[in-house]
Amino acid sequence: MPPDSPTVSVEHLVVERGHRTVLLDVSTSIPAGAVTGLLGPSGSGKTTLMRSIVGTQKVKSGTVTVLGExxxxxxxxRRVAYVTQDASIYPDxxxxxxxxxxxxxxxxxxxxxxxxxxAVGMHDHANQLAGNLSGGQKTRTSLACALVCEPEVLVLDEPTVGLDPVIREELWNHFHDLAAAGKTVLVSSHVMDEADRCDRLLLLREGRFIADDTPGDLRASTGTDNLESAFLHLIRELEKAG
Amino acid sequence: MSLRITLVTAARILRQLLNDRRTVALILAVPALILALISAIMDGSPQMFDRVGLILLAVFPFTIMFLLTSITMQRERAAGTLERLMTTPTAKLDLIGGYAIAFGLCAAVQTGVAATVAYLWLGLDTVGSAWLVALIAIVTSVFGMALGLLVSAFAATEFQAVQFMPVLIVPQIFLCGLIWPREEMAGWLQGVSDALPLTYSVEALQEVQTATEVTAAMLRDLGIIAGAAVVATVLGAATLRRRTG
Structure with a gap:
């Protein structure tokens, strides 16, 4: 695969859960060698999109291709690893x-x-039962379970929620190291202050992408100095356009 | 399917179980203690204990493996580890095979303890070999495991998983000939009993009770239980979905 071709390509993806359409004709591509941020409020469809990429989500129509498959x-x-929002590990x-x-x-x-x-800073807790760990420690354990396979594509659903700022910093550095080594990293978050740490941002709202840009260009194009305001600006523009 | 992943999965399930020391103690000690209680109750009638105690040797691991599997698998579904495993190289059959090996071993150890106590201290007596009794008990417990796997798909909580026991396990115990001879039941109940796999475990055990050698009926009964285990496993496997809504 040539270095520029996207690792993940999503085309016209439609997903329904129950009677609700969660993703409405979503298309994008995610490159290797970068940390792509999937930002959006709770319920915007981030998890559903991630589950579609790792192949655990039933989709109504559209295609999702990862590493050409x-x-x-x-x-x-073996090549894709997924870390769910709630740590999926064995508490016992x-x-x-x-x-x-x-x-x-x-x-x-x-x-x-x-x-x-x-790598996730859990050395001192290695012999502890996972069920006795704090929320952040569980998340890091869950992350270690994914990192250990050295996947080419790493899909992380809100991996830094509730973490100590120092550990959060370390993990983001780790994600960038992985990207620098040519891996594809997709990280979701609902907090805008994390968006600045991504190389590229996908903003999802109500099942549609409303932006796909670098943090710098997003600020410039919306004439704002922080991403929270940029997001708001985009939503207002869309509402005006009706 | 990969033998390595199946064994790794079995080892993981056993490790989970071993980390829960109290459960291990209960699994090993309770059947033997209850057999001792039954034997004390039937003190005046050793023939009665030979019949009931023998059947219980298969009924215990059957019931307990059903409970262990349904709850462990329900947790696996609820905690998201099942979904996670579905994104790894684990095949559905690896997972089911892992469960069968782990809980099959567990049933073997449990049966070993209970049978040792029953034969050596409680005076249980069979014409056929105790090894055959153990074999029948283990095959029956694998059927219990498969039923538990199937049921876990319909249980949203651990409470619900436990509540399936009176639905699927208790009728089999009541109708298998343990509490009342099958021949003395009404015709339609005998028909129901004929359709329940546990009946054939009991029939096989009763063969061991009276015959020194492996009989054709014994093999047929074992085949029926093994077949029922396969059917329940296939149905259970169908409920393990890689993609969900």
Whole structure:
């Protein structure tokens, strides 16, 4: 695959959940080597889009292609990792056992598991039961379970919610290191102050993209100095246009 | 499907279980204690204990593996780990195989303890081999596991998972010949009993009670339970969806 072609390409994606249409004809592409931020309020469809990309979401129409394969297809299951919003780990296993299990599923060793635990700053808690951890520690354990497989595409649903600012900083640096190493990183957030840390932003509102730009260009084009105001500006423009 | 992933999954499930020491203690001790209680109750009639105690050796692991699997799998669905596993190289059969191996081993150990106590201390007596009894008990417990897997799909909470026991397990226990001889039941109840797999475990155990060798009826009964386990597993596998709404 040439370096410029997108890793993830979403075309005319429509997703219905229950009787509600959550994603309305959404199209975008996500490149390798960058941290792409998926921003939008709760209920805007961020999780649904991420689940469509990892292939666990039933879709009504449209296509999602990842690394040249249909989303969720078998060859992708070693190459794509997904971290859900609520830490999907086993509360009755230790941090070490959790990460070692997910490591073993993709053919990695116990040493790899320990390295991933170090990378998320959970070294001192490695032998603790996951159920006894704080929310942030659970999130980091869940993240280690994904990082350990060294996926080419990392899909992270609100991974920094409720974390200590120092750890948040470390994790964002880690995401940028991964991107610099050529990986594709997609991170969702509902807090605008995190948007500035992304190389590129996708703003989702009510199941539609309302912006796709770099943080700098977004501020410039909306004539605002912070992204929160930029988001508001875009929404007002859209409402005016009706 | 991958043998490595299946074994890794079985090891993970066993580790979860072993981290819960109290559950392990209950799994190992309770059947033996209840058998001792039954034997004390039936003190005056050893033949009665030979019949009831023997059947209980299969009924215990069957019931407990059903409960363990339905609750563990319900948690796996509710906690999002199932969805996560579906994004990893784990195949559905790896997951089910992992459950079958983990809980099959667990049932084997439980049966081993209960059977040892029953044969050595409680005076349980069968004409056929105790190993055959253990084999029947383990195959029956794998059927219990498969039913638990299936039920977990219909249980939104752990409470609901437990409530399926009176629906799926208790009628089988009542109609299998444990509390009343099947021949003395009304015709339509015998018909229902014929349709319930646990009946065939009991029939196989009663064969071991009276025959020294493996009989054709015993093999047929084992085949029926194994078949029921396969059917329940296939139905359970169908409820493991990679994509959900």
């Amino acid at each position: 249909p989303a969720g297809s078998k060859p992708l299951r 296993l230790s941090v070490k056992s959790n990460v070692s299990y997910f490591a073993a599923l993709c053919g990695r060793s116990k040493e790899d598991a320990m390295a991933a635990i170090d």
